[in-house]
Amino acid sequence: MYRRTIPFIISIVIGLSYILSGALPEISAWKNLLDKWFQISTAFAVLIGAISLSMVHFRNLRRPERLIYSTTLIIALYGTVVLGLIQTSKGELYQTWYNMTIVPLEAAILSQIAFYITTAAFRVLRMRSLEASLMLIAAVFVMFYNVPVGAAVWQGIPVIGKWLMDIPNTAAMRAITMGAALGASATAIRVFLGLERSYLGGGE
Amino acid sequence: MQISTSFAVWLTAGMTLAIYSGVYKENPIYRLVEHIYVGVSAGNGIVSTIDNYAKPTITIDIFQNGTYSYLIPILIGLLVYTRFSKNRNINWLNRIPLAFWVGIGSAVVLTKNFKANFISQVTATFMPMINNDPLIMVNNIVMVVGVLSVLSYFFFSFELPKGLNVFPKFGRYIMMIGFGAAYGNTVLSRMSVLLGRLQFLLGNWLGIIETRI
Amino acid sequence: MSFWEKLSKMDNRIIYTALLVIMIWALIWPMGLPIQIGTSAKAAYETFDSFESGDILYVSFDYDSAGATDIQSSIEACMRLVLKNGGRVVSGALWPIGAQQANYAFKKMQEEYPHLVEGVDFLNLGYKPGGQMYIEKAMDSLIEACANVDNEGRNLSQFPIMKDLVTLKDAKVVICGNHGSPGASEWVPMYATAYAIPNNKPFVVAASAVNATINAPFIQSGQITVYLNGIRAGAEMELLTEKKGTAVSGMDAQSLSHILVFVLMILGNVSYFMQKRESRKQ
Incomplete structure (x- = not known):
C-alpha cells in the first residue's frame, strides 16, 4: 500500500506547494529551492538511459549477427565515458574524438532525410483530393518563399508564401497548440486529484 | 584551398561518407558507424552532465559552501536506479523521483505552460473582425474562423447536423495548408543539413570550395 | 510497360544522385541569385x-x-x-x-x-x-x-x-x-x-x-x-x-534543390494522372 501512497503524497505535496510558493512572494524561496532540487536530481539520474542501453546491447552479445555492432556501441559508450572522466570533457583527446564522431555523424544522419524527402515529393505528394491538393500548393509556395529563386521568378511567391505561413498555418498550429495545452493541463489536474497514477507504474 | 592533410578531417569525412553509403544501400559499415554514434552520443551526455553539473554540485556546493541540503535531491536522483533491483522492497523506491518530477512538472504546466500555450493564444486569436483595411479584416476573419474550425474538427468527432459540419471540414482544409507549410519548411531545413555536410566535404576536406567567403 | 509506369518505378538512387549533383554544382559554380532581406532580419x-x-x-x-x-x-x-x-x-x-x-x-x-x-x-x-x-x-x-x-x-x-x-x-x-x-x-x-x-x-x-x-x-x-x-x-x-559566410554561399544550392523537389512533384503527379487515364482506357 505505502509503495504507491508515499510517492503519490510526495507528488501532491511538492506540486501544490510549488504552485503556492510561486504565487506568494513571501515563500518564493521554497519554489527556488525546488527548481534547484529538480536540476540536481535529474543530473544524478543521468545514467539511467546508458544503463538501459547497455542492458539491451549486453544481451545482444549472445546473438552472433548483432555481436560486432553491440560490441562497437558498448566500446564507444564506455570509452567516451572513461575518457571524459579521466580527461574531463575539455581534454584535448576527448575534444578530438568528439569532433570526429558526434559532429559529423549527427549532421550526416539527419541529412539523410534530405534524400528521402526528395523522393517523397515524387512518390507521395499526389493531388488525389482537395485536401491533398491544398497541402501540395501550400508546400510549393512556402518552399519557394524560403529560397531566392522564388522571388526571382515572381515577386508574388514570397508574398503568398508569407501569408500562408502567417495566417492559415498559424491558425492550424494554434488550434493544435491550444488542444495540447488543454490536454496537458487536464492531466496535471488529474495528477493532483489522484485520478492519474499511471506514472506510479503497475502492481503494488 | 587544397585537399586537407589533417588525419582528423579525413576521418570525419570518412564517417560522413559511411553514413551516406547507407542511403545507397544498407551495409555493415553504415550500421557500425551508426552504433558508434549512439554510443558516443550517450557517453557524451553523461560526461557533460557530470562535468558541468554533478561534480561541481558536490565539490563546490556541498564540500566548499556547506550546502548539505543538496544531499536530498542527490538521493532523490539516485533512487531512480533502484528500478534495476529485483528486490520488491527496494525497487518501489524508484517511484519517489518520478513522483517528485511529476509533481513539479504538473505545477509548471498549470502555472507557466497553460498561460503561454492557451491563454495567450486565445487572446491573440480574437482580433477585431471589422477593420478599415480589408486585408487585415480578411486575415483576422481567417484566423478566428480557422482556429475555431480546427478546434471543432478535434472536438466533434461525431457527425454534426447539416450546415454545422462545414466547420470541421474547413478546419481540415486549414490543417492541410499547415501541413503543406510544414513540408515546405522541412525541405529547407533538411537540405540545409545536407548542405552543411557538402560544404565540409568540398571545402574542409577536398579544398574545392571556400567555406568562408 | 508504358513510359509513365516506367517513370513511376524509377530507382530512388537516380533521384539521390540528381540531388547531390545539382547541390555540388551550385556550391562549386554559384549563380549568385539576389537574396531579399526580409522584415524579420531587419x-x-x-x-x-x-x-x-x-x-x-x-x-x-x-x-x-x-x-x-x-x-x-x-x-x-x-x-x-x-x-x-x-x-x-x-x-x-x-x-x-x-x-x-x-x-x-x-x-x-x-x-x-x-x-x-x-x-x-x-x-x-x-x-x-x-x-x-x-x-x-x-x-x-x-x-x-x-x-x-x-x-x-x-x-x-x-x-x-x-x-x-x-x-x-x-x-x-x-x-x-x-x-x-x-x-x-x-x-x-x-x-x-x-x-x-x-x-x-x-x-x-x-x-x-x-x-x-x-x-x-x-x-x-x-x-x-x-x-x-x-x-x-x-x-x-x-x-x-x-x-x-556559409549561409549566403549555400543559398544557390538551396534554390536548385528546391527546384528539383518541385520538378519531382510535377513529374510524380503527371505520371500518376497519366497512369490513371491509361488504366481507365484499358
Missing part, C-alpha cells in the same frame, strides 16, 4: 544594433551540429553586432552538444575582434541540465542554475561579466537557438511569457526551418518578438552585417 538587425557598451546578450545554444547550418549563421551575426557595439555575450546550452557550438561561435568572434577578453566580454556557461527548470532557476540566480561553474569548470564568481548578470533578467536580450526540445517551447512559457513580454523586452528565436510552423502561433501572439527562420535568415543576417 528587426533582428535593429534589435542588436541598439546594444550599447556593457549591455549583455544571453544566447542559448539549444541545438547540435545537425541544426548548425540553419542556425549558427544567424546567431553569429547577432553576436557580431552586439560585440561591435561594445556589448557583451554570455552563452548557455540546454543541449549537451550546444556548448560546443557556442565554442565555435566564440572562437570566430575572437578571430574577428581580437581585443575580446574571456570572462569580461564573453563567457560560455556550457551545458546545464534541467531544461525549463534551468530557465526558471536562472531567472532567480544564474550562478546557482549553473552549479557555480562555466563550460571549462571554472568558478563563475571570478568573472567580472557575471557580476552584471546575476539573473537572466539582467540580460538586455535573450536569443534561443532552437532545433527541437528543449528550446523555444521551454523559453516561451518560462522566460518570454512570464517575464520578457510583460517587461517590454524582446525575445529572439533563431530556429531551424523545420520548427517554423510550430513556432508560428507564438510569433503572431508577440511571445516571440523576432524570429529568424533557418538558413534563409542566416543569409540575410550575413548580408546585413556585411560578413558573407
Whole structure:
C-alpha cells in the first residue's frame, strides 16, 4: 500500500506547494529551492538511459549477427565515458574524438532525410483530393518563399508564401497548440486529484 | 584551398561518407558507424552532465559552501536506479523521483505552460473582425474562423447536423495548408543539413570550395 | 510497360544522385541569385544594433551540429553586432552538444575582434541540465542554475561579466537557438511569457526551418518578438552585417534543390494522372 501512497503524497505535496510558493512572494524561496532540487536530481539520474542501453546491447552479445555492432556501441559508450572522466570533457583527446564522431555523424544522419524527402515529393505528394491538393500548393509556395529563386521568378511567391505561413498555418498550429495545452493541463489536474497514477507504474 | 592533410578531417569525412553509403544501400559499415554514434552520443551526455553539473554540485556546493541540503535531491536522483533491483522492497523506491518530477512538472504546466500555450493564444486569436483595411479584416476573419474550425474538427468527432459540419471540414482544409507549410519548411531545413555536410566535404576536406567567403 | 509506369518505378538512387549533383554544382559554380532581406532580419538587425557598451546578450545554444547550418549563421551575426557595439555575450546550452557550438561561435568572434577578453566580454556557461527548470532557476540566480561553474569548470564568481548578470533578467536580450526540445517551447512559457513580454523586452528565436510552423502561433501572439527562420535568415543576417559566410554561399544550392523537389512533384503527379487515364482506357 505505502509503495504507491508515499510517492503519490510526495507528488501532491511538492506540486501544490510549488504552485503556492510561486504565487506568494513571501515563500518564493521554497519554489527556488525546488527548481534547484529538480536540476540536481535529474543530473544524478543521468545514467539511467546508458544503463538501459547497455542492458539491451549486453544481451545482444549472445546473438552472433548483432555481436560486432553491440560490441562497437558498448566500446564507444564506455570509452567516451572513461575518457571524459579521466580527461574531463575539455581534454584535448576527448575534444578530438568528439569532433570526429558526434559532429559529423549527427549532421550526416539527419541529412539523410534530405534524400528521402526528395523522393517523397515524387512518390507521395499526389493531388488525389482537395485536401491533398491544398497541402501540395501550400508546400510549393512556402518552399519557394524560403529560397531566392522564388522571388526571382515572381515577386508574388514570397508574398503568398508569407501569408500562408502567417495566417492559415498559424491558425492550424494554434488550434493544435491550444488542444495540447488543454490536454496537458487536464492531466496535471488529474495528477493532483489522484485520478492519474499511471506514472506510479503497475502492481503494488 | 587544397585537399586537407589533417588525419582528423579525413576521418570525419570518412564517417560522413559511411553514413551516406547507407542511403545507397544498407551495409555493415553504415550500421557500425551508426552504433558508434549512439554510443558516443550517450557517453557524451553523461560526461557533460557530470562535468558541468554533478561534480561541481558536490565539490563546490556541498564540500566548499556547506550546502548539505543538496544531499536530498542527490538521493532523490539516485533512487531512480533502484528500478534495476529485483528486490520488491527496494525497487518501489524508484517511484519517489518520478513522483517528485511529476509533481513539479504538473505545477509548471498549470502555472507557466497553460498561460503561454492557451491563454495567450486565445487572446491573440480574437482580433477585431471589422477593420478599415480589408486585408487585415480578411486575415483576422481567417484566423478566428480557422482556429475555431480546427478546434471543432478535434472536438466533434461525431457527425454534426447539416450546415454545422462545414466547420470541421474547413478546419481540415486549414490543417492541410499547415501541413503543406510544414513540408515546405522541412525541405529547407533538411537540405540545409545536407548542405552543411557538402560544404565540409568540398571545402574542409577536398579544398574545392571556400567555406568562408 | 508504358513510359509513365516506367517513370513511376524509377530507382530512388537516380533521384539521390540528381540531388547531390545539382547541390555540388551550385556550391562549386554559384549563380549568385539576389537574396531579399526580409522584415524579420531587419528587426533582428535593429534589435542588436541598439546594444550599447556593457549591455549583455544571453544566447542559448539549444541545438547540435545537425541544426548548425540553419542556425549558427544567424546567431553569429547577432553576436557580431552586439560585440561591435561594445556589448557583451554570455552563452548557455540546454543541449549537451550546444556548448560546443557556442565554442565555435566564440572562437570566430575572437578571430574577428581580437581585443575580446574571456570572462569580461564573453563567457560560455556550457551545458546545464534541467531544461525549463534551468530557465526558471536562472531567472532567480544564474550562478546557482549553473552549479557555480562555466563550460571549462571554472568558478563563475571570478568573472567580472557575471557580476552584471546575476539573473537572466539582467540580460538586455535573450536569443534561443532552437532545433527541437528543449528550446523555444521551454523559453516561451518560462522566460518570454512570464517575464520578457510583460517587461517590454524582446525575445529572439533563431530556429531551424523545420520548427517554423510550430513556432508560428507564438510569433503572431508577440511571445516571440523576432524570429529568424533557418538558413534563409542566416543569409540575410550575413548580408546585413556585411560578413558573407556559409549561409549566403549555400543559398544557390538551396534554390536548385528546391527546384528539383518541385520538378519531382510535377513529374510524380503527371505520371500518376497519366497512369490513371491509361488504366481507365484499358
